[in-house]
Amino acid sequence: MAKIRIKLVKSVIGKPEKHKRTIEALGLRKIGQVVEKEDTPQIRGMIDKVNYMVEVIE
Numbered sequence: 001m002a003k004i005r006i007k008l009v010k011s012v013i014g015k016p017e018k019h020k021r022t023i024e025a026l027g028l029r030k031i032g033q034v035v036e037k038e039d040t041p042q043i044r045g046m047i048d049k050v051n052y053m054v055e056v057i058e
Helices: 017-025 043-049
Strands: 003-008 034-038 054-057
Touching: 017 043
Parallel strands: none
Antiparallel strands: 003 034, 003 054
């Protein structure tokens, strides 16, 4: 299966609790951190939920 790289570009401070937990579930902790995940519908849904805080590098 294909991999996608996800980068945190905006802080989670002051954001809704559900969005903070979604960022944590993606494995992101610091601004600028990049993680590599499988490209599944579940991961894509999480990215769509917090798309204003992350950047997808394909």
